[in-house]
Amino acid sequence: MARPKLSATPRELSGKAVKRLRRDGMLPAVVYGPDRDSQAIQLDAHEFELLRRKAGRNALVDLSLDGGRAQPVLLHAVQEHPLTRGTLHVDFLVVNMREERTVDVPINIVGESDAVERQGGVLLHLRDHVQVRALPDDLPPALELDITPLDSFESVLHVSDLQIPAGVTLVTEASEPLARVQAPRIEEEPIVAAGEEPEAAEGEAPEEGSEASAGETGGEEGPAAES
Numbered sequence: 001m002a003r004p005k006l007s008a009t010p011r012e013l014s015g016k017a018v019k020r021l022r023r024d025g026m027l028p029a030v031v032y033g034p035d036r037d038s039q040a041i042q043l044d045a046h047e048f049e050l051l052r053r054k055a056g057r058n059a060l061v062d063l064s065l066d067g068g069r070a071q072p073v074l075l076h077a078v079q080e081h082p083l084t085r086g087t088l089h090v091d092f093l094v095v096n097m098r099e100e101r102t103v104d105v106p107i108n109i110v111g112e113s114d115a116v117e118r119q120g121g122v123l124l125h126l127r128d129h130v131q132v133r134a135l136p137d138d139l140p141p142a143l144e145l146d147i148t149p150l151d152s153f154e155s156v157l158h159v160s161d162l163q164i165p166a167g168v169t170l171v172t173e174a175s176e177p178l179a180r181v182q183a184p185r186i187e188e189e190p191i192v193a194a195g196e197e198p199e200a201a202e203g204e205a206p207e208e209g210s211e212a213s214a215g216e217t218g219g220e221e222g223p224a225a226e227s
Contacts, residue, residue, distance in 0.1 A: 004051050005062045005070060011040040018089075027087060031063065031073060033094025041065060041092075048087065052078070056141030058103050063092060072097055074136060095136045102133045102171055107162070108142045113150035113181055121153060121181035130159055131171035138167035145178055153183045 011028060013021055018028040027045040032038035051061065055075070062070040076093035080086065095101065106129045115121040130143065143162050149155060160174035 003060055003062045003072065004055050005064065006043055006047065006051060007064050007067075008041040008043040009066050011042040013042075014040060022088075027090060029090040029092060031065070031092040031094065033073075034096075036094060039065075043090075045087065048090065052087070057106060058139045058141055060095070060136050060139065061092070072136065074101070074139075097136055100133050100135055100169075101139065102131055103139055104129045105132050105140055106142045107178065108144050109147055109179070110144050111146040111148040113147045115150050115152055115155065115181035116147075119153070119181075120184040122184070123147065123150075124180050124182050126177045126179055127159075127172075130162065130176075132164070132168050133171050134168040138165070140165055140168060147179060150179065150181050153181055156180045 008029065008031075011021075013028075021028055021042055022045070025045050026042045027048050029041050029043060030038055031041055051059070052075070055061070057075070059075040061073055061075060063073045064070040072095055073092040074095050075090070077091040078087055079089040081088055107125075107127065109123075109125075113121070113123060116123050132140070132143075134140075143164070145157060145162055147157065149161070150157060156177050157179045158174065159170065159172050159176045159178060161178065162170070164170055
């Protein structure tokens with residue numbers, strides 16, 4: 001499958017001045033690699049967002065700098081605004097296509113769990129990513145975890161239950177748990193012994209005829225009677 005393409009130009013602005021770039025619809029970035037110095041670049045922000053939504057994490061991109069020959073780079077890190085989640089800065093890593101890399105890959109939940117849908121349990125995500133190793137072209141953007149086998153509160157899914165694509169080696173221990181379902185909490189009714197009256201809640205008026213009823217407290221008048 002053809003790799004997505006991006007065009008960039010060298011960037012002169014840095015520090016707080018990059019706000020001007022963002023206002024003009026440009027995104028500050030940097031490209032670096034083992035055999036080259038880090039270089040500040042800029043690219044079209046809208047074009048990058050479209051690529052990111054389509055390619056996802058660990059995307060391998062053909063980056064063309066200042067109209068030159070495109071080279072494969074890995075979408076290595078994305079800095080986001082804490083509130084809007086908009087992209088603020090991007091790191092591109094130049095990669096050797098014949099050299100395997102180890103990366104974190106997110107886990108996407110698919111399917112339905114009977115313990116959740118029918119028994120009212122709560123799905124617990126015990127890990128949200130795993131580590132894998134592969135050639136740059138084989139790195140998956142995500143791995144799917146089918147939770148259909150979680151049909152009871154005793155069932156647990158492990159890393160070994162993930163479907164690993166060809167050419168990808170799992171680095172995380174296969175025995176690591178990924179998901180299970182927690183049983184719903186059931187609030188027990190208070191137990192009242194035979195012959196006992198249940199205690200009234202705080203602030204609740206006593207029942208009519210009880211010893212605490214108004215007028216049976218020794219004849220003392222309340223504060224309202226003093227006025």
